[in-house]
Amino acid sequence: MDTEMKDLEKIAPELSKLKNENPFRVPEGYFDDFAARLQSKIEAEQVVVPSKKSTIIRYLKPAIGLAAGFALIFSLAYWPLKSLTPKQVAKNNTIEMDINDMLFASAVEAIDVNSFYELLEKPANAEQLSDDDVAAYVKNNVSEYEIYSATNGN
Amino acid sequence: MENDDHGLLELLKHDHTKGQAFQTLVKTYQERLYWHIRKIVLNHDDADDVLQNTFMKVWRNLDKFREESSLYTWLYRIATNESITFVNSVKKRSLIPMNDTTEFLLQNMISDEFFEGDEIQVRLQEAILKLPEKQRIVFNMKYFDDMKYEDMSEILETSVGALKASFHHAVKKIEDHLKNRD
Incomplete structure (x- = not known):
């Protein structure tokens, strides 16, 4: 012990x-x-x-x-x-233009101001198209298939 | 005992003798380890759980035992750690202050059908419960089991001098508690 x-x-x-x-x-x-x-x-x-x-x-x-x-x-x-985020907001607010809009815009820009007003003041029926002109245009630019599709689609 | 342990350890190393040797180990140490654990956790059912956990841990870690200490020391160390873990888990589970934890463990002991102490024994256990963890374990090992300081030093990995000081402080505190009984 x-x-x-x-x-x-x-x-x-x-x-x-x-x-x-x-x-x-x-x-x-x-x-x-x-x-x-x-x-x-x-x-x-x-x-x-x-x-x-x-x-x-x-x-x-x-x-x-x-x-x-x-x-x-x-x-x-x-x-x-x-x-x-600011970058994204800016991006979202930008008007996106497709190629047709851009072509149209550049065409408008190319017209000078006087020609533009002249064009507006000119009556719409100043140059009447004859039936022959229309038929010739259709023949040259539209195919039979497109005409058939357009008429049956409606 | 050391020689017996040496033979047992040899048998524990081989798969065909391991199971039988472990049974011998359990039967040799179960009672001593049980009483060591019981004095820390106080309630029989809790002591049974902790003893099972202790031997399960011994079984799982037999391969890791390097024989740097004696088998007896290693077993006591695992039993002590498992008991402390159990008491800490009670404290965490109940989320109650230290004094209330002491009261909880005391009531757990009194309500145990396998506690047969009288009023003064309850008072002694109450005094022991109020001790810091290390002093409590040292007091139990010395006062109840009369374990040698050298053995305690190996188990608790504390110097003999520090253990003697812990026992002395524990005795003083318990004496004060017993004197101030009113």
Whole structure:
């Protein structure tokens, strides 16, 4: 016995009055069947040993879930926000001109102001087209198939 | 004991003798480890759970045991750590202040049908519960099990001097608690 235990009476008289007996009990036969119970638990655990693959997936699952969450948030937040950036707003507000508009615009630009007014003041029927002119135009510019399609389409 | 452990460790290394040797190990140490755990967690059912967890951990880690310490020391160390983990989990689960945790563990012990202590034993356990974790374990190992400081030093990985100081402080605090009973 160590000196500390022998000297207990001197340093702690109240404590040394107590018998250091064990106040705890166990159920009857507890230690007799503990090893068998433990063995069953070990065997049960060995049956349900997870495969390496499923273990890897189990570890990766939170990371995959997190990545998917970020992707969703990104797609929901990024595109609406992107359309509000100054560059994008400017781009959206630009009038897009197709090639026909551009040709028309350049043709109008090419006409000088006097010719333009002259054109506006000129009566619409100033130059009457004869039936022969129309027939000649149609013959040269429109195919039979287009005429057939146009008449049957209506 | 050391020689017996040496033979047991040899048997634990081979697959065809491992199972039987482990059964021997459990039967040899179950009672000592149980009482060590019980004095920390206090309730029988909790002690049973912690003892099972301790041996499960031993079984899973047999290959990692490097024999740098004795088998006895290694087992006690695992049992101590498992017991501390259990008490900390109770504290975390209940989300209650330290004093209330002491009260919770005390009531858990009193309501246990396998506690047969009288009023003064309850008071002693109450005083022990109020000690810091390390002092509490040192006091139990010395006062109830009369374990040598050298063995405790290996298990708790603490110097003999520090253990003696811990026991001395623990005794003083318990004495004060017992004196101020009113």
